[in-house]
Amino acid sequence: MEAADEVVQDPESRDDTFKMKERLQKRHKARLEDAERRKEAKENHSVAQENVDYFFSTFNGERAAVEELLCGCLDADQKAVAERLEEATSKTVQLQKLLNDSMVFLTTYDQRKAQVALQKLQTCLNETREQAMPKKKFGFRGRTKASSATAEDTVVSPPADYNVVQVDGDPAGAQCGFSNKSDMVLVMTAEEIQKEDVLLSHLSNCKVRLYGTPSTLHLKHIDRCEILCGPVSTSVFVAHCESSTLALACQQLRTHNSKDTYIYLHVTSRAIVEDCHGVSFAPYSWSYPNLDEDFHVAGLDPKQNNWEQVDDFNWLAAGTPSPNWTVIPKADRKATWDP
CATH class of the missing domain: 2.160.20.70 (Pectate Lyase C-like)
Known part of the structure; x- marks a missing residue:
C-alpha cells in the first residue's frame, strides 16, 4: 500500500503539469507563427526590392534615352529636331506614367528622387525646345x-x-x-x-x-x-x-x-x-x-x-x-x- 501511494500524484501536482504542457505548446506555436511571419516578410521584402530595382533600371534607361535625343537636337535640321522632340516628349510622358504606377511600392524618398529627376528632364526638354525651335510669344x-x-x-x-x-x-x-x-x-x-x-x-x-x-x-x-x-x-x-x-x-x-x-x-x-x-x-x-x-x-x-x-x-x-x-x-x- 505504501508503494502504491508513492506513485499517485495529488491534484495540485497534476494541474501544474497540465499548465506546464499548455505553456510549452503555446510557446512552440508562437515560435512557428513568428518564423512564418519572418519568412513572409523576407519574401515580401525581396519582391518589393525586385520591383524597386526594376523601376530604377527602367526609369534610368529611359531617362538616358531622352537625354540622348535632346543632345542630338543641337546640330540637327528642323525636321529631325521636330521628330526628336516629339519622341522625347512621348518618352517623358511615359516616364511620368511609370512613376505614377510605381508609387505603391516606392518609398517617399524614392518617389521624391525620381520626381526631381523627372522635373529636371522636363525642364531640359522645354529649354531644348525653345533653343532649337524658338516661337513667337503669345499676345x-x-x-x-x-x-x-x-x-x-x-x-x-x-x-x-x-x-x-x-x-x-x-x-x-x-x-x-x-x-x-x-x-x-x-x-x-x-x-x-x-x-x-x-x-x-x-x-x-x-x-x-x-x-x-x-x-x-x-x-x-x-x-x-x-x-x-x-x-x-x-x-x-x-x-x-x-x-x-x-x-x-x-x-x-x-x-x-x-x-x-x-x-x-x-x-x-x-x-x-x-x-x-x-x-x-x-x-x-x-x-x-x-x-x-x-x-x-x-x-x-x-x-x-x-x-x-x-x-x-x-x-x-x-x-x-x-x-x-x-x-x-x-x-x-x-x-x-x-x-
Whole structure:
C-alpha cells in the first residue's frame, strides 16, 4: 500500500503539469507563427526590392534615352529636331506614367528622387525646345466675343470690377498662359490650350478658366485667385500660391511654398506638398461641357481619384497626420463655380 501511494500524484501536482504542457505548446506555436511571419516578410521584402530595382533600371534607361535625343537636337535640321522632340516628349510622358504606377511600392524618398529627376528632364526638354525651335510669344487682346460655345456658356456676366482678357492662340508655341495680371477674368479655350504646356505666373485677384487638356500646368506666384482647369495629361506644379482656390485634375500634383489655399483635386497618383501650410483639399467639382471627353483625351480615369492621399515631404512622422494640410469639410465645399 505504501508503494502504491508513492506513485499517485495529488491534484495540485497534476494541474501544474497540465499548465506546464499548455505553456510549452503555446510557446512552440508562437515560435512557428513568428518564423512564418519572418519568412513572409523576407519574401515580401525581396519582391518589393525586385520591383524597386526594376523601376530604377527602367526609369534610368529611359531617362538616358531622352537625354540622348535632346543632345542630338543641337546640330540637327528642323525636321529631325521636330521628330526628336516629339519622341522625347512621348518618352517623358511615359516616364511620368511609370512613376505614377510605381508609387505603391516606392518609398517617399524614392518617389521624391525620381520626381526631381523627372522635373529636371522636363525642364531640359522645354529649354531644348525653345533653343532649337524658338516661337513667337503669345499676345493678349481685348475679348470682343466668345471664341467658343464652351467659354460663352461658362463665363457669364463677369463682375463689373473685372476686365476680361483672352489669350491669342499659338498652336505651334511651346508654352502659353497668362503673366503679370491683376483684377481680370482670364480665359483660354480648348482649341488654344490643347496639349500645350501652360504657365500662369504673377497673377493677383484674377479668375482663370482653362478649358481642354494641357500637357502640363505651372502656377507660380498666385495671390487671391480662383483658377479652374480641365484635365491635365501629366503633372501640375504649384509654387508660391496663397489665399487662392484651385480646381485641378491631373496625374500628379506637386505644391511648394504655398499657404491658405483650397484645392479641389482629381489626381490618379498622389498629391505632394512641401514647405506648405494651411492647404486644404476636396474632390474636383468643376464641370463644363465636354469635360468627360477631355478626361479621355488626357488619359485620366474619372473613376480613380486619390485626392485624400497627400504626401507631405516636411512631415515624415508615420501614423501622425501632417498639420500642414487638411480636408475641407463637406458643408464648406464649393459646389457652384460660375454666376
